[in-house]
Amino acid sequence: MSDAVGQARRDLPGNAAQRDAWNDIMGPRWLTNEALLEASLAPVADLLLAEAAPRPGEAVLELGCGAGTLLARFQDAVAPGGTVTGVDISATMLAAARARAPAGVRLLEADAATDALGGPYDLIASRFGVMFFADPVAAFSAVRTALRGGGRLCFAAWGPLADNPQWARPLAIVRRHVGGGPVDPDAPGPLALADTGKIHRILAGAGFARVALRTVRFAFNPGDAAAAARLAVTMGPAGARLREAEASRETIEAVRAEIAREQAATHGTIHLVTARD
Numbered sequence: 001m002s003d004a005v006g007q008a009r010r011d012l013p014g015n016a017a018q019r020d021a022w023n024d025i026m027g028p029r030w031l032t033n034e035a036l037l038e039a040s041l042a043p044v045a046d047l048l049l050a051e052a053a054p055r056p057g058e059a060v061l062e063l064g065c066g067a068g069t070l071l072a073r074f075q076d077a078v079a080p081g082g083t084v085t086g087v088d089i090s091a092t093m094l095a096a097a098r099a100r101a102p103a104g105v106r107l108l109e110a111d112a113a114t115d116a117l118g119g120p121y122d123l124i125a126s127r128f129g130v131m132f133f134a135d136p137v138a139a140f141s142a143v144r145t146a147l148r149g150g151g152r153l154c155f156a157a158w159g160p161l162a163d164n165p166q167w168a169r170p171l172a173i174v175r176r177h178v179g180g181g182p183v184d185p186d187a188p189g190p191l192a193l194a195d196t197g198k199i200h201r202i203l204a205g206a207g208f209a210r211v212a213l214r215t216v217r218f219a220f221n222p223g224d225a226a227a228a229a230r231l232a233v234t235m236g237p238a239g240a241r242l243r244e245a246e247a248s249r250e251t252i253e254a255v256r257a258e259i260a261r262e263q264a265a266t267h268g269t270i271h272l273v274t275a276r277d
């Protein structure tokens, strides 16, 4: 049993393990590393906004809005006359969102898989907020009911580990130090939607039509090699594995130094997915 995202506790029902992880472990870690994460993930925000194409007057829900760094961009895009709501399961992440959300943005602490989401929305969009559902078909079905007829879902999810060297190389180093098997592809976590066939099956099962998916490579650059290493031992699959193995401070430091020697700027791979109700 572990408390890391990707290997979250399985003795809690539904998404409770993820709620706890994003409140107590991953949320604080995300906020501590926010500047590095934003630097790395800004290209994904640009790709998502371009793909989702929010328009003036639309009602938008940002799913798993986290610390809320994209909310202002959605609000600018739907003005005049549109509305933006951010939903997140984590009070920790929402507290950060609340501090930066522009006036008029509504924030909702809720499990998008089971709780009322308001709406109906013209667009439900997410950067990396839809890979954490215990029952993805049920979750995406529930999300679909918050869309207006003909409304669109648009999200970015990580592609396979092998195409994401910024996570794969550190994980290989971590495994040399603490062991560990492959990441469970079906465990809720960053890589849960890495398989494009699985995305199609889940969305079809949830009642979505006209699914369009493209896989995009982007420059992943948190800064210098030291910053990349700090991020890698804290977040993503390598950080999760270190937590799971209860690695000592010395081990983490050795891993961090080794990652810093070989990793600076690299690339990431995402799936950009659009589907219609």
Ligand SMILES: C[S@@+](CC[C@H](N)C(=O)[O-])C[C@H]1O[C@@H](n2cnc3c(N)ncnc32)[C@H](O)[C@@H]1O
Pocket (backbone or CB within 6 Å): 015, 018, 022, 063, 064, 065, 066, 067, 068, 069, 087, 088, 089, 090, 093, 110, 111, 112, 113, 126, 127, 128, 129, 130, 132, 133
């Ligand atoms: C990887 S973070 C991404 C945050 C933000 N979208 C960004 O890109 O900066 C994933 C977010 O999804 C949220 N989340 C996970 N499961 C959720 C659920 N069932 N309902 C709502 N939010 C959820 C987490 O709390 C976390 O804030």
